[in-house]
Amino acid sequence: MSFKWTSIAAAVAILVGTALPALAADQIFVPLFTYRTGPYSGGGIPIANGMHDYLNMLNARDGGIGGVKLDVEECETGYNTQKGIECYEAVKGKNPTVINPFSTGITEALIPKAAVDKIPILSMAYGLSAAALGDTFPWIFNPPDTYWDGLSVIVKQIAAREGGFDKLKGDVIGFIYLDAPYGKEPIPLLQQLADKYGFTAKLYPVAGTEMQNQSSQWLGVRRDRPKYMIMWGWGAMQPTAIKEAAKISYPMNNFYANWWNGDEDLRAPGEAGKGFHNLNWHAVGANFPALQDIKKYVIDKGMSQTPADEFGDEFYDRGVYNSVLIAEAIRNAQKLSGKKVVIGTDVRRGLENLDLPASRWKELGFEGFANPLSLSCTDHNGHGDLFVQEWDGTKWVKASGEVSPMSDVVMPLLEAAAKQYVDKNTGWPKRTEACDHTS
Amino acid sequence: MDLLYLIFVDPFVQMGQAPDLLVQTLWDGLVSGVLYALIALGFVLIYKASGVFNFAQGIMVVFAALTLVGLYAAGIPALPALALTVVIMLALAVAIERLVLRPLLNRPDIVLFMATFGLTYFLIGFGQLLFGGETKQMITRQLHLPQGAIDLHILDGLVTLQKIDIAAAVIASVMVASLAFVFQYTRIGRALRAVADSHRAALSVGISLNQIWVIVWFAAGVVALATGIMWGARSEVSFALEVVALKALPVLILGGFTSIPGAIVGGLIIGLSEKLFELYWGPLIGGGTEAWFAYVVALIVLLFRPHGLFGEVIIERI
Numbered sequence: 001m002s003f004k005w006t007s008i009a010a011a012v013a014i015l016v017g018t019a020l021p022a023l024a025a026d027q028i029f030v031p032l033f034t035y036r037t038g039p040y041s042g043g044g045i046p047i048a049n050g051m052h053d054y055l056n057m058l059n060a061r062d063g064g065i066g067g068v069k070l071d072v073e074e075c076e077t078g079y080n081t082q083k084g085i086e087c088y089e090a091v092k093g094k095n096p097t098v099i100n101p102f103s104t105g106i107t108e109a110l111i112p113k114a115a116v117d118k119i120p121i122l123s124m125a126y127g128l129s130a131a132a133l134g135d136t137f138p139w140i141f142n143p144p145d146t147y148w149d150g151l152s153v154i155v156k157q158i159a160a161r162e163g164g165f166d167k168l169k170g171d172v173i174g175f176i177y178l179d180a181p182y183g184k185e186p187i188p189l190l191q192q193l194a195d196k197y198g199f200t201a202k203l204y205p206v207a208g209t210e211m212q213n214q215s216s217q218w219l220g221v222r223r224d225r226p227k228y229m230i231m232w233g234w235g236a237m238q239p240t241a242i243k244e245a246a247k248i249s250y251p252m253n254n255f256y257a258n259w260w261n262g263d264e265d266l267r268a269p270g271e272a273g274k275g276f277h278n279l280n281w282h283a284v285g286a287n288f289p290a291l292q293d294i295k296k297y298v299i300d301k302g303m304s305q306t307p308a309d310e311f312g313d314e315f316y317d318r319g320v321y322n323s324v325l326i327a328e329a330i331r332n333a334q335k336l337s338g339k340k341v342v343i344g345t346d347v348r349r350g351l352e353n354l355d356l357p358a359s360r361w362k363e364l365g366f367e368g369f370a371n372p373l374s375l376s377c378t379d380h381n382g383h384g385d386l387f388v389q390e391w392d393g394t395k396w397v398k399a400s401g402e403v404s405p406m407s408d409v410v411m412p413l414l415e416a417a418a419k420q421y422v423d424k425n426t427g428w429p430k431r432t433e434a435c436d437h438t439s
Numbered sequence: 440m441d442l443l444y445l446i447f448v449d450p451f452v453q454m455g456q457a458p459d460l461l462v463q464t465l466w467d468g469l470v471s472g473v474l475y476a477l478i479a480l481g482f483v484l485i486y487k488a489s490g491v492f493n494f495a496q497g498i499m500v501v502f503a504a505l506t507l508v509g510l511y512a513a514g515i516p517a518l519p520a521l522a523l524t525v526v527i528m529l530a531l532a533v534a535i536e537r538l539v540l541r542p543l544l545n546r547p548d549i550v551l552f553m554a555t556f557g558l559t560y561f562l563i564g565f566g567q568l569l570f571g572g573e574t575k576q577m578i579t580r581q582l583h584l585p586q587g588a589i590d591l592h593i594l595d596g597l598v599t600l601q602k603i604d605i606a607a608a609v610i611a612s613v614m615v616a617s618l619a620f621v622f623q624y625t626r627i628g629r630a631l632r633a634v635a636d637s638h639r640a641a642l643s644v645g646i647s648l649n650q651i652w653v654i655v656w657f658a659a660g661v662v663a664l665a666t667g668i669m670w671g672a673r674s675e676v677s678f679a680l681e682v683v684a685l686k687a688l689p690v691l692i693l694g695g696f697t698s699i700p701g702a703i704v705g706g707l708i709i710g711l712s713e714k715l716f717e718l719y720w721g722p723l724i725g726g727g728t729e730a731w732f733a734y735v736v737a738l739i740v741l742l743f744r745p746h747g748l749f750g751e752v753i754i755e756r757i
Contacts, residue, residue, distance in 0.1 A: 037567055039679035042574030179727050207730030209682050212674040215467040216717035216729060223453075223460055223718070236574075236679035243673065247588070247601060264574045268675040307573070 027071035028064065028330060028341055030055060031091040033101050038078035039211075040235040042264050043315060047102065048074065049306040050319020051326075053294045056304070058327060060297035065327055066334045068341055079235075081105040088113065097333075097347040098122050098326055104182035107131075107140075114139035115429055120348040122329075124322045125150075125259060125281075129185060130417035132381035134352065137418070138433045141351045143325065144281050144373045144384040148413060149405035150258045151186040151230070153279060153386045155193050156403055157256070158228050169198035174226030176217060176233065176241060179205040183232045186258075189413055190230075196409070202226055211237040218244040231257040239268035246272035253277070256388075262315040266391045274393040279386045282321050282370035284396050286312030290365030291320065314396060321370060328354055336436055349436050352377050371402065377435035383407060450719035459596025464714050470604040472710020474669055477611045478683065479690040479702035480618065481662040486696045487622070487635045488655035489540070490548050494555040497684025498562040499660060503528055504667025504676045505570040508578055517581035521664075528660030529653075536652045544648065545638055563678070572678060577671035579603065584672065607669040614665060618658065619699045631655060635697070689733035693740050695750025704748060709733045 032051050035044035055072045064070050075087035084106030088099060099114070099121045101107045107127035114121045121140050123131070129146035131137040158173070159165045175190055177183030187203065194201040202224050204217040214237070221229065229250065231241055238261050245255055252275035259279045266273045286292070291312060298304045299311060310316055333342040333350030342350070354375040361369055373382045385402035422428040454461045478500070485493040506527050510520035539554050580586060585602035622628040633641040634651045642648055667676070670683050686709075694705025713732045721728045746752050 036572050037563070037678070038572075039677065039682055041572030042675070042677050042679075045572050179730070203726060205725065205727030207727055209685055210727075210729050211679060212670055212683055213471065213686070213729065215471065216464075216714050216721070217726075219460065219464055219467060219714070219718050220722070220726070222463070223457065236674050236677055239574075240674040247599065264675075268574070268576050310573075 026341065027069045029071045029073070029091075029094050029096050030326060030330075031087070031094075031096045031099065032072060032074045033077050033084055033087050033099065033103075033106065034074045035077050035079045035102070036074075037076060038080070039208075040079040043235060043260070043262055044079060044102070046262060046264075046306075046310055046313055046315035047319040047322070049304060049310070050316040050321075051100065051323045052319070053298045053304050053306060054290075054320045054323035055327065057290075057294045057297045060301070060303070061293055065330050066340055068334075070330075077101075077103065077106060079103050081109050085109055092117050092119060095343045097330060097342060097344055098351070100124070100322060100326070101127070104128070104185065105180065108181055111137065111140055112425065117344075118348075119344040120351055122322070122325060122351065124325060126182065128421075130414050130421055132379065132383070132414055133418045134376065134378045134380040135431050136422060136428075137380065138377075138431045139348060141375065141380045143354070143375060143380070143382045144371065145386060145405065146381055146383070146410070146414070147185045147232070147258065148189045148410045149381075149383050150279055150386065151189050152193070152406035152410055153388075153403045154230055154256045154258075155190075155197075156406060157388055157400065159197070165197050171199040171228075172202055172224055172226040173199050174202045174204060174221055174224065174229045176204040176206060176214075176221075176229060176231050178211075178233050178235075178237055179207045182234065186232060188417070189410065192413065193409065206233070206237055206241075211235060212240050214240050214244045215247075217241075218248050218250075221245075221250060222248045227254065229255045231255070231261075233257065234260055238265040242266070242269040242273045242276060251275075259318075259386075263310075263313045263396070264315075266396075271393050273391050276391045277388050277399060278391075278396075280314070280389050280396075281384055281386050282317060283368060284312070284314045284317055284389075288366050288369050290369075291317075293365060294320070317369075324356075324364065324366070325351075325354065325373075328356060328360075348433070351375060352380070353436055383410070445723055446720070453719060457596065458594040459598050460718075462594060462598045464718050465711060466598065466600060466604075468711035468714035469707065470608055470710070471714060472707035473608045473611045473703075474666070474706075475686050475690050475710055476615060476703045476706025477662060477666050477669065479687040479694065479706055480615060480699065481659045481666065482687050482691055483696065483699055483702045484618070484655050484659045484662065488631050488651055489551060490635060491551040491555065492696070493659065494552065495558040495562060496659065496663065496687070497681040498559045498566070499531075499663035500667045500670070500684055501676075501678055501680045502531075502562050502566050503660060503664035504577065504671045504680060505566055505575065507664065507668070508575045508671075508676050509570045511578050511581065512575070517578050517583075520578075521582060524664055525661060528664060529657050532653050532656035532660055535656050536649055540652050541649060566678075575676040577668060577676050579668075579672045582668070584668075603669075603672050607672075610665060610669070614662065615699060615703050618662075622699060627651075627654060686733070689737040691747070692734075692737035693747055695747030697751050698747070698749035701747055701749030709736060712736055
């Protein structure tokens with residue numbers, strides 16, 4: 001009897017042991033670091049849904065990419081750097097194609113590990129701005145814009161409203177930010193622009209524990225009377241800031257933010273948020289063939305956690321955009337390496353060859369969805385055009401044409417920051433990775 | 440010399456130059472203080488009855504607020520949803536007493552303290568399962584809480600009083616006064632204090648420990664609901680509300696863990712002092728002082744009064 005059971009157990013073990021690697025070897029492993037729990041889950045959930053649904057749609061509609069199914073696995077970080085590192089350690093042995101940390105803190109913690117473990121990191125429009133320089137950071141990608149690009153566009157927009165940069169002289173511009181690596185990231189550029197154009201930058205930090213308790217910061221705003229306010233916030237900080245701004249009757253039309261304000265952040269203040277501005281580089285909504293495919297192949301089949309009323313929201317579409325970049329990088333990697341089942345080293349090359357002109361967006365079923373994007377071995381960001389959108393009380397509406405970042409200011413700062421990073425991290429490796437670009 | 444001027448003179452000059460802003464700051468500090476007191480009250484209630492710092496108080500705030508907006512979203516009108524949430528908080532108190540506290544009777548306090556950690560993680564998961572992690576909006580208008588503001592044109596300037604803040608101050612004051620009365624002047628209050636002194640002694644004189652625990656956890660649940668409504672109205676209803684509870688720690692250190700008046704006075708001192716410090720002295724050191732200033736105040740108080748301003752001085756034989 002015991003021999004019988006031992007034999008069965010051994011057979012099962014052998015079967016499982018051989019079947020699982022075989023299964024894994026036939027799939028492309030795409031880990032997604034997400035946060036569906038914790039204080040920041042309000043923003044984390046729709047992004048996770050968008051990322052997840054697009055990749056699953058490719059599996060359901062096309063059988064994956066290049067005939068190979070994607071093995072999509074979420075790891076819950078709770079927007080916590082320590083948990084993010086644990087997620088990284090858990091997946092790094094499984095041949096991940098690319099890591100999506102979805103947190104500036106986690107990204108910054110993983111940057112030194114990426115080159116060692118040969119795993120590319122895609123920090124889409126977040127993370128370390130200096131990582132845009134591919135020569136210094138060959139394993140890190142942060143398209144389509146750095147935070148510094150974003151800030152420069154906001155200042156440019158403010159200058160345009162005032163009638164030129166020279167008109168900023170003597171003005172006060174307030175900057176309210178989450179007191180964390182993410183929120184502090186654009187401050188060096190803000191101070192440089194303040195020096196250059198003669199305006200005063202007033203800083204209003206908000207600690208993570210005080211996100212819902214900002215009356216002091218807004219009393220400071222009332223005292224300092226900044227003509228414009230710029231916000232680099234996240235989570236509960238944002239609806240609170242908008243409500244507090246409304247309380248002191250701050251003109252909402254003069255309040256700008258980067259691209260991390262979702263529909264939910266504005267629904268809480270509702271009418272009070274009317275006129276609030278933020279930046280974007282992609283459309284909001286679901287009227288795109290690829291998004292309708294997501295509905296058909298994933299949502300309607302019950303393979304998604306997306307609530308019906310959040311399909312096509314700003315952050316959902318942001319998650320979809322992130323997954324389009326992943327998918328295109330994998331396609332490029334397959335072409336460049338000649339392999340069907342690609343791994344991190346291949347996808348890094350795929351990311352360096354990312355090229356999404358308008359025609360490619362159309363082929364993918366996203367005509368008019370996002371601005372063109374092209375990366376290279378030296379440029380891991382693209383520094384694409386951005387536009388301003390305005391909250392009309394119920395939804396975002398486009399409020400400007402395309403505005404290009406101030407590369408003359410941003411690029412030298414990026415180079416200086418990259419050099420500073422290398423100087424600080426003794427022994428930072430020189431780039432040895434070959435470049436596939438022929439042009 | 441300039442620095443001394445900036446520290447000791449300039450803030451007062453600013454106060455004099457813009458007295459309306461000073462009054463606004465004092466009002467905002469007062470409102471924050473009352474709201475801090477409300478959070479601290481939840482901790483004090485349970486500490487008084489069981490000698491345990493309830494780590495789960497923060498998540499109870501989230502759970503109560505999510506239950507309220509969840510029931511409303513499910514189609515139940517606001518006021519019945521509020522009543523039903525109170526019933527659910529009672530059910531939660533009974534469940535905690537039966538499943539967590541009763542099996543741990545007469546165990547060391549640290550065991551009960553650790554049990555509140557377990558309860559926190561259970562409620563996080565359970566709340567997530569029931570309501571999801573998405574952000575929700577507090578049903579302020581549906582609960583007939585006042586909207587808008589009263590503008591006072593005084594002191595050559597403007598002082599704005601938000602009606603919701605006035606309501607918060609009134610509700611918190613009524614709750615605090617009622618609880619203080621119950622604790623001080625009723626049989627249940629005396630029984631609660633007896634339980635706090637010694638579980639065994641209370642049992643020996645016929646006090647039902649189980650009943651007392653249910654009452655006190657239920658009261659803490661109702662306080663959590665009020666806290667969730669008020670803080671949720673200021674921002675949004677999400678798991679981020681849990682971090683608001685951290686504000687109670689310095690208030691408790693300052694006021695004493697066992698004193699309801701201490702929670703009120705501690706909350707007001709911290710609310711007022713941190714707003715004044717952040718606005719007038721904060722810019723000298725880069726701002727963002729509210730994250731730590733309350734702890735500095737609490738530590739200074741501890742230096743002179745180790746049991747807090749109103750805490751019981753406990754003398755133990757060794």
